[in-house]
Amino acid sequence: DGGITQSPKYLFRKEGQNVTLSCEQNLNHDAMYWYRQDPGQGLRLIYYSQIVNDFQKGDIAEGYSVSREKKESFPLTVTSAQKNPTAFYLCASSTFSTQGRLFGYTFGSGTRLTVV
Amino acid sequence: DQQVKQNSPSLSVQEGRISILNCDYTNSMFDYFLWYKKYPAEGPTFLISISSIKDKNEDGRFTVFLNKSAKHLSLHIVPSQPGDSAVYFCAASANTGNQFYFGTGTSLTVIP
Numbered sequence: 001d002g003g004i005t006q007s008p009k010y011l012f013r014k015e016g017q018n019v020t021l022s023c024e025q026n027l028n029h030d031a032m033y034w035y036r037q038d039p040g041q042g043l044r045l046i047y048y049s050q051i052v053n054d055f056q057k058g059d060i061a062e063g064y065s066v067s068r069e070k071k072e073s074f075p076l077t078v079t080s081a082q083k084n085p086t087a088f089y090l091c092a093s094s095t096f097s098t099q100g101r102l103f104g105y106t107f108g109s110g111t112r113l114t115v116v
Numbered sequence: 117d118q119q120v121k122q123n124s125p126s127l128s129v130q131e132g133r134i135s136i137l138n139c140d141y142t143n144s145m146f147d148y149f150l151w152y153k154k155y156p157a158e159g160p161t162f163l164i165s166i167s168s169i170k171d172k173n174e175d176g177r178f179t180v181f182l183n184k185s186a187k188h189l190s191l192h193i194v195p196s197q198p199g200d201s202a203v204y205f206c207a208a209s210a211n212t213g214n215q216f217y218f219g220t221g222t223s224l225t226v227i228p
Contacts, residue, residue, distance in 0.1 A: 006159075031214070033215065035218075040125065040220065041220060042122075042205065042218050042219055042220035042221050043160075043205065043218040043221075045215060048214070048215055050214055058215075088157070090159055090160070092159075100211075100212060101148070101211060102148075102209050102213060102214060102215070102216070104150045104162050104165060104207075104216070105160075105162075105207075105216060106162075107152075107159030107160050107161070108159050109158055109159045110157065110158065110159050112157065
């Protein structure tokens with residue numbers, strides 16, 4: 001079955017540590033996205049990538065980093081510079097029509113990160 | 117600045133009645149709109165879409181209406197069922213856009 005997999009489901013991090021969230025898709029989608037969900041704030045874009053080895057900052061990129069070495073994978077690193085990392089993180093993927101229209105996202109099941 | 121807005125954080129409806137969730141947008145370039153449904157601790161799942169060439173799209177109990185002049189769309193669920201209790205997000209994109217913009221969500225509770 002094609003889909004998008006995020007791991008782990010729950011993650012605990014000590015203050016001052018970096019942590020990496022995994023996102024893998026087997027949908028052959030070109031574009032991948034990382035969102036953060038906080039109560040009452042909806043989905044806020046952290047980073048996105050439309051092709052391998054290229055990515056762009058979203059609205060709240062500070063304190064995060066990403067890589068896109070393979071089409072299937074788009075890991076997110078939450079660095080110690082992120083002031084308030086406790087949140088629910090969602091990865092999504094999509095692709096474009098031949099006319100360049102972005103199709104709707106397929107989301108992963110999310111990772112709950114808690115700083116302890 | 118929030119380009120897609122859902123001004124009602126929560127909504128409660130009796131089972132069997134109609135649920136109406138609203139969404140407003142500010143960017144006139146948006147021409148493709150989606151609704152997603154999200155349960156706690158899960159990823160959003162696609163519900164229904166509408167293109168700006170239409171003003172209505174139906175899929176079973178779900179209907180989305182688009183009023184381009186008012187920059188407003190709404191999701192109607194009828195009849196509402198307890199399993200519809202979830203957070204609903206609307207999202208919008210432009211024809212040449214490379215991302216969707218999301219509203220802040222409306223938490224729907226359907227009371228049995």
